[in-house]
Amino acid sequence: xxxxxxxxxxxxxxxxxxxxxxxxxxxxxxxxxxxxxxxxxxxxxxxxxxxxxxxxxxxxxxxxxxxxxxxxxxxxxxxxxxxxxxxxxxxxxxxxxxxxxxxxxxxxxxxxxxxxxxxxxxxxxxxxxxxxxxxxxxxxxxxxxxxxxxxxxxxxxxxxxxxxxxxxxxxxxxxxxxxxxxxxxxxxxxxxxxxxxxxxxxxxxxxxxxxxxxxxxxxxxxxxxxxxxxxxxxxxxxxxxxxxxxxxxxxxxxxxxxxxxxxxxxxxxxxxxxxxxxxxxxxxxxxxxxxxxxxxxxxxxxxxxxxxxxxxxxxxxxxxxxxxxxxxxxxxxxxxxxxxxxxxxxxxxxxxxxxxxxxxxxxxxxxxxxxxxxxxxxxxxxxxxxxxxxxxxxxxxxxxxxxxxxxxxxxxxxxxxxxxxxxxxxxxxxxxxxxxxxxx
Amino acid sequence: xxxxxxxxxxxxxxxxxxxxxxxxxxxxxxxxxxxxxxxxxxxxxxxxxxxxxxxxxxxxxxxxxxxxxxxxxxxxxxxxxxxxxxxxxxxxxxxxxxxxxxxxxxxxxxxxxxxxxxxxxxxxxxxxxxxxxxxxxxxxxxxxxxxxxxxxxxxxxxxxxxxxxxxxxxxxxxxxxxxxxxxxxxxxxxxxxxxxxxxxxxxxxxxxxxxxxxxxxxxxxxxxxxxxxxxxxxxxxxxxxxxxxxxxxxxxxxxxxxxxxxxxxxxxxxxxxxxxxxxxx
Numbered sequence: 176x177x178x179x180x181x182x183x184x185x186x187x188x189x190x191x192x193x194x195x196x197x198x199x200x201x202x203x204x205x206x207x208x209x210x211x212x213x214x215x216x217x218x219x220x221x222x223x224x225x226x227x228x229x230x231x232x233x234x235x236x237x238x239x240x241x242x243x244x245x246x247x248x249x250x251x252x253x254x255x256x257x258x259x260x261x262x263x264x265x266x267x268x269x270x271x272x273x274x275x276x277x278x279x280x281x282x283x284x285x286x287x288x289x290x291x292x293x294x295x296x297x298x299x300x301x302x303x304x305x306x307x308x309x310x311x312x313x314x315x316x317x318x319x320x321x322x323x324x325x326x327x328x329x330x331x332x333x334x335x336x337x338x339x340x341x342x343x344x345x346x347x348x349x350x351x352x353x354x355x356x357x358x359x360x361x362x363x364x365x366x367x368x369x370x371x372x373x374x375x376x377x378x379x380x381x382x383x384x385x386x387x388x389x390x391x392x393x394x395x396x397x398x399x400x401x402x403x404x405x406x407x408x409x410x411x412x413x414x415x416x417x418x419x420x421x422x423x424x425x426x427x428x429x430x431x432x433x434x435x436x437x438x439x440x441x442x443x444x445x446x447x448x449x450x451x452x453x454x455x456x457x458x459x460x461x462x463x464x465x466x467x468x469x470x471x472x473x474x475x476x477x478x479x480x481x482x483x484x485x486x487x488x489x490x491x492x493x494x495x496x497x498x499x500x501x502x503x504x505x506x507x508x509x510x511x512x513x514x515x516x517x518x519x520x521x522x523x524x525x526x527x528x529x530x531x532x533x534x535x536x537x538x539x540x541x542x543x544x545x546x547x548x549x550x551x552x553x554x555x556x557x558x559x560x561x562x563x564x565x566x567x568x569x570x571x572x573x574x575x576x577x578x579x580x581x582x583x584x585x586x587x588x589x590x591x592x593x594x595x596x597x598x599x600x601x602x603x604x605x606x607x608x609x610x611x612x613x614x615x
Numbered sequence: 616x617x618x619x620x621x622x623x624x625x626x627x628x629x630x631x632x633x634x635x636x637x638x639x640x641x642x643x644x645x646x647x648x649x650x651x652x653x654x655x656x657x658x659x660x661x662x663x664x665x666x667x668x669x670x671x672x673x674x675x676x677x678x679x680x681x682x683x684x685x686x687x688x689x690x691x692x693x694x695x696x697x698x699x700x701x702x703x704x705x706x707x708x709x710x711x712x713x714x715x716x717x718x719x720x721x722x723x724x725x726x727x728x729x730x731x732x733x734x735x736x737x738x739x740x741x742x743x744x745x746x747x748x749x750x751x752x753x754x755x756x757x758x759x760x761x762x763x764x765x766x767x768x769x770x771x772x773x774x775x776x777x778x779x780x781x782x783x784x785x786x787x788x789x790x791x792x793x794x795x796x797x798x799x800x801x802x803x804x805x806x807x808x809x810x811x812x813x814x815x816x817x818x819x820x821x822x823x824x825x826x827x828x829x830x831x832x833x834x835x836x837x838x839x840x841x842x843x844x845x846x847x848x849x850x851x852x853x854x855x856x857x858x859x860x861x862x863x864x865x866x867x868x869x870x871x872x873x874x875x876x877x878x879x880x881x882x883x884x885x886x887x888x889x890x891x892x893x894x895x896x
Contacts (some may be wrong), residue, residue, distance in 0.1 A: 438869060
């Protein structure tokens, strides 16, 4: 990017010697110290650093857990409880890991929504965005397999439901499912390979994160105005300005994380997972972890199994082509007053989908109210609410963003980053995310 | 701000998964408070001892606790912890409790199956040799292991308390299957057993366990009156401890960690303000 002036000067003889052979210190310096960063990043931009920290937390706790965990159907449940009871600080390590997964997803969802709002996926950051989508996919696979490992009732029956989805694929479905299971049902071979992959994938994620950061450092950070960096005046070095700001956000995030770990370690889990897996007893209602609920709702919104599976994967797939769906020349929705409303409804639709995913499809949304049967269900049911929200989810990407970019009239965009910064706050338009108290 | 909103929403989603489960029809658990709840909650050791006695004399006839060892009883915050014996294996109370049990073992000289007195290292023995035996002794029903029962139910302490104290005479018009008992707090669907109006099917379900607690069914050594409610409350406290024996350690550690994090947040924020003081942003 413009204004990238590396200032690394090897000071000692050894550093000069190393710098000519493997300039690793130079790389670290340019990446984490000198990297010019827009000076107007708000707290929504701290979630990248929070996510990196959470990845390290999950890796560190996970490696220790793997030292004590036994991936066998007869011992997995007991070994997890043994970690909680007999391993030194095992309760802390295990609860950090289990809740850490939820925290990871809270952070990644905020990170993604921030991206959508400020148009960070647009040129020249398409590859950066796509790598991010791959990280999100790998996270979902990792989290799903991790949830299976304690081998409780939800672990087992969740694994059965999700792996069976692949059976809906025509022709190859059954073969793929059998191959995935390592047999003809979810059993010990399944648990073993899930453990193996659960250990492998985080390192794949770490590799993708390295690419993600690389791809970030070529064009540099987007910023709340969406305007490109024009001069050195627009930026500050990453260290100490953003190390301290990200550091503050990380500590705040850890306070929330700690609240769950120490005072409600099982709030985000499901009690049925403390019942050892029993293939012969199916839980009354199989519910995935909260971070999958929106996709679960999309899956169940479609009466046809294959259709549901395709739509569910489509909900993630559509993200990959998003940079080419959004036709607006303006990056930040700060200057797109109409788009802002559609975005807000989109966030709401995601929450509604999550809520629907936790409910029984045929239960009424408003208790006691019977309207009329539409298709297969009463209109006042979660399945219809999921359908409405699903329709909006896809319409946002496939209709709203392509059309709105061509039809809307954006508000005036500032000349440079320093422009609205220097006349702040009068020139900064009032938007939910642009509220002054949230800006650094 | 939104972070909090999202956290709360996530929490809300997690909790709202609960009502979905209760949709089959069961009375909401009774409101009952326990000393171990809340961020500063503590186990009441006398209550844990009474609860152990209820488990030992009533529940253990049918329910095992195969994740709990006798030594756990003498661990810090456990029912028989004694600061004189930091190693619970030295605790004479724990050793005496273990020695009351005979467990199967193999004679290392002859290889014969023998019975020996349990030691503090042994786990609570199961009341039945295997699952078919347990089912045969209980009309086909399997008494669940109680090691983590409190964590394995929504509103665990309140739920178990409600089941234990919630037995009622079945409403007229409900055909109770022989060997089953009506309990409004049990999740179930009684439509098939109800002869009355279809819109007023009673909530609750059938449970194969007969009402286990009787007034003065156990005699508490500390003179506490053994009402059904008292026994239920005490045994729930004991089961909560067994489900989460490190709960107090967790909350104490948590307090220190939170104080540290809040102070650190203040320091880092002050650094942040200082570093950014000359940058318009």
